[in-house]
Amino acid sequence: MKNKDLLKEISQAHTQGDKKEVLEAEKQVKLLVFEIDEKQYALHAEQIREIVMDVPLFYIPFVPPYIRGIINRHGEPYTVFDLHVFFEKEKLAADTYMILNIPNDQLAVLISTILEIVKVNESDIHPITSTDETDAYFLGSITLQQSEIFILNVTSFLTRLEGDLDSQ
Amino acid sequence: MIHNKVPRASAKTHEFLYFMYNTIETKQEIGFLINKDQVYTGFFLSKPLPVKSPYPCLNTIAEYNNTHVLVFNIDKYVKNMFSLEHRQDIDLALVIDTSFFSVKNKKLMQKITIKGGKHITADFIAVRLGITADIVNLSLTEIKMFPKNNKDKLNKEGFLGCRFPSPQGINYFIDLEKIVFNTLVKPENRL
Numbered sequence A: 001m002k003n004k005d006l007l008k009e010i011s012q013a014h015t016q017g018d019k020k021e022v023l024e025a026e027k028q029v030k031l032l033v034f035e036i037d038e039k040q041y042a043l044h045a046e047q048i049r050e051i052v053m054d055v056p057l058f059y060i061p062f063v064p065p066y067i068r069g070i071i072n073r074h075g076e077p078y079t080v081f082d083l084h085v086f087f088e089k090e091k092l093a094a095d096t097y098m099i100l101n102i103p104n105d106q107l108a109v110l111i112s113t114i115l116e117i118v119k120v121n122e123s124d125i126h127p128i129t130s131t132d133e134t135d136a137y138f139l140g141s142i143t144l145q146q147s148e149i150f151i152l153n154v155t156s157f158l159t160r161l162e163g164d165l166d167s168q
Numbered sequence B: 001m002i003h004n005k006v007p008r009a010s011a012k013t014h015e016f017l018y019f020m021y022n023t024i025e026t027k028q029e030i031g032f033l034i035n036k037d038q039v040y041t042g043f044f045l046s047k048p049l050p051v052k053s054p055y056p057c058l059n060t061i062a063e064y065n066n067t068h069v070l071v072f073n074i075d076k077y078v079k080n081m082f083s084l085e086h087r088q089d090i091d092l093a094l095v096i097d098t099s100f101f102s103v104k105n106k107k108l109m110q111k112i113t114i115k116g117g118k119h120i121t122a123d124f125i126a127v128r129l130g131i132t133a134d135i136v137n138l139s140l141t142e143i144k145m146f147p148k149n150n151k152d153k154l155n156k157e158g159f160l161g162c163r164f165p166s167p168q169g170i171n172y173f174i175d176l177e178k179i180v181f182n183t184l185v186k187p188e189n190r191l
Helices: A003-025 A083-088 A133-137 A154-167 B074-082 B103-115 B151-156 B176-185
Strands: A028-036 A039-044 A048-053 A067-073 A076-081 A096-100 A107-111 A113-121 A138-144 A147-152 B013-022 B029-035 B039-044 B060-064 B067-072 B092-097 B120-129 B134-139 B159-166 B169-174
Touching (some): A028 A107, A048 A067, A076 A096, A083 A107, A133 A154, B029 B074, B029 B159, B060 B092, B060 B120, B067 B176, B074 B120, B074 B176, B103 B120, B120 B176, B151 B159
Parallel strands (some): A039 A147, A076 A107, B029 B169, B067 B120
Antiparallel strands (some): A028 A113, A048 A096, A067 A076, A096 A107, A138 A147, B013 B029, B013 B134, B039 B092, B092 B120
């Protein structure tokens, strides 16, 4: 092969490699960023069905303190999870609920406010590497405007609730 | 093309006993539904007699049908549990036939009534209400199961489901047998 052709091939090989890297980097996820008190968290957008505000919260007995009660959405009861009680042992004074999209179950999360929806590259999500018990409740974190925002792991909260109810 | 018309089944209904309060702080309308089949009859409590009992909601007996029945104060139980407004319109007792109870609960019932001293029947138990109760006929589709994440726990404790009669209100469908006997066997359930 002549060097001219070889150089051409070398150049093509690099271009294809770049394209592949670009394609992989383009895999993006949509996250909803919200606040609980002054702390920011995120959830994968497809896990959220709707946001509602100012609906009555009804008490239910025999559940852990982080379950604040149930709300009525279209005639169906949704369990309300208060993450502020879960992490800070204090009730959140708020009336905004994120209704989650969970197959065969009904769960809502009490939050202070919705901040924004962001699209991030999957590669920008920092995995959780520590083995701290609290970190099991997060899927990873992103950096947004120099703040680290943890992405909630909904399944882990449901597992914790199941365990707490069984032990009561 | 032949279309087979499947006849639409009419919604099944059932009769419930219904009583309602308001919460103290939020003024929500909180109601309770009891399967009417659990109730044998009712009577006005004239002179309930206190008895020594470690159970705060099960410390009176009443005369009924030439004998005495244990009286479970469901009024006090739900008011304490749900922080409900104190209201006393009447003193009504619902009589529950214990022949429908589970074998385990029937035995426990007999044990408690024997310890009672006076002649107390184990065939019936009275449930004390401080307010008027109505009989309502509801479509079963109106009663919703609790979410999967807490349904089993609530069912075990005698809370079987709920209904939303209005955006500001909720009715809890309760199982009297489970509530009464859970207060007997679990100290943490005694209010």
